[in-house]
Amino acid sequence: MNIPDIIIAIDGYSSTGKSSFAKVIAKEFSFLYLDSGALYRGVTLFAIENGFISDDNTIDVPELTSAMNGLDLHFGPQGTYIGERCIEKEIRGLAVAGKVSPIATVPQVRAFVDSKLREFGKKKRIVMDGRDIGTTVFPQAELKIFMTADPMVRAQRRAAEMPGASIEDVLKNLEERDYIDSHREVSPLTQAEDAVVLDNSDMTMQDQVEWLKALISERFSINQ
Ligand code: CDP
Numbered sequence: 001m002n003i004p005d006i007i008i009a010i011d012g013y014s015s016t017g018k019s020s021f022a023k024v025i026a027k028e029f030s031f032l033y034l035d036s037g038a039l040y041r042g043v044t045l046f047a048i049e050n051g052f053i054s055d056d057n058t059i060d061v062p063e064l065t066s067a068m069n070g071l072d073l074h075f076g077p078q079g080t081y082i083g084e085r086c087i088e089k090e091i092r093g094l095a096v097a098g099k100v101s102p103i104a105t106v107p108q109v110r111a112f113v114d115s116k117l118r119e120f121g122k123k124k125r126i127v128m129d130g131r132d133i134g135t136t137v138f139p140q141a142e143l144k145i146f147m148t149a150d151p152m153v154r155a156q157r158r159a160a161e162m163p164g165a166s167i168e169d170v171l172k173n174l175e176e177r178d179y180i181d182s183h184r185e186v187s188p189l190t191q192a193e194d195a196v197v198l199d200n201s202d203m204t205m206q207d208q209v210e211w212l213k214a215l216i217s218e219r220f221s222i223n224q
Contacts, residue, residue: 001213003029004142004220005124009134011189012147014174014181015158017200018129021147021208025127028209034120036130036137037100038080039113041091042073044100046082057102065108073116094165097173101180104131110186131181134192143219144195145212151175153201 008025010018019035026033047053052064072083079088090096103109117137120126130137134144155171162170181189191197196215200208216222 001217002222003031003125003216004222006142006220007121007124007138007140008127009138009141009144009192009195010127010129010147011131011134011144011192011195012198013149013154013189014177015154015170016147016149017154017157017208018147020205021200022127022129024205024209025212029127030125032120032123032126034075034117034126034128035080036113036117036128036133038075038088038091039073039116040104040109041096041100042080042082042087043068043071043109043112044096044103045087045091046071046073047103048095048099053099053103057099059102059106061106061108064106068108068112071112092162094162094169094173097177101177101184105180105184105186107186131189132187134195135190136187139192143216144192146191146195146197148197148199150201 008022008031010022012018019037022033022035025031044053046067047059047064050067052060052067074081076086078086080091081087114137117128117133120128121138128138134141134146151171151174154174155167158174159165159167159170178189198208198211203211
């Protein structure tokens with residue numbers, strides 16, 4: 001199938017399988033995949049390790065903002081890096097998950113991540129997932145998908161990726177993040193008006209890919 005040169009924006013609730021879906025699409029269509037959540041997670045790890053966020057999630061915004069000037073956060077061959085150090089494993093744990101949504105409410109953090117994301121958007125043929133990609137980062141994206149799934153299905157999927165984490169703890173974290181992400185002042189998680197909803201509670205990955213291909217064919221008048 002000939003996929004046009006477009007940006008695909010995938011937003012939605014925590015652990016709805018956005019990044020797994022985006023990675024499969026990127027491979028199938030030869031698009032570049034960009035995980036915006038990984039950058040928020042990277043800033044969060046940086047904030048934890050440097051003492052800019054306390055146990056009760058109080059954030060020292062002036063110190064964090066000034067330190068971000070020297071933060072070399074980027075993608076590399078094994079995922080997300082700070083300088084030469086691959087941080088992929090650390091950013092996926094519950095310690096970072098428990099602090100990332102408060103960190104992502106800070107406008108200076110959002111501006112830092114947005115500027116990195118928009119650099120990538122100068123090219124087409126990218127698929128990016130997050131919370132505000134279709135609404136704020138790339139409102140001009142040609143295709144916007146809003147993903148959702150049953151909370152218990154989401155918690156089970158995510159707990160399976162986190163050895164040692166209980167489903168109850170994971171579910172609690174998902175619900176807390178969804179609440180903070182949907183209620184923050186700057187770029188809250190909302191469905192873009194022109195987004196198409198994908199509820200994948202009962203869908204396999206193959207079902208989702210077929211669904212997307214049908215959508216693209218219809219939208220861009222392509223014969224499959
Ligand atoms: O994969 P998962 O659903 O667990 O989340 P993620 O995409 O890794 O994002 C982690 C957190 O970063 C989210 O819960 C949001 O608080 C924040 N985030 C955001 O605010 N805006 C984005 N575009 C992406 C992530």
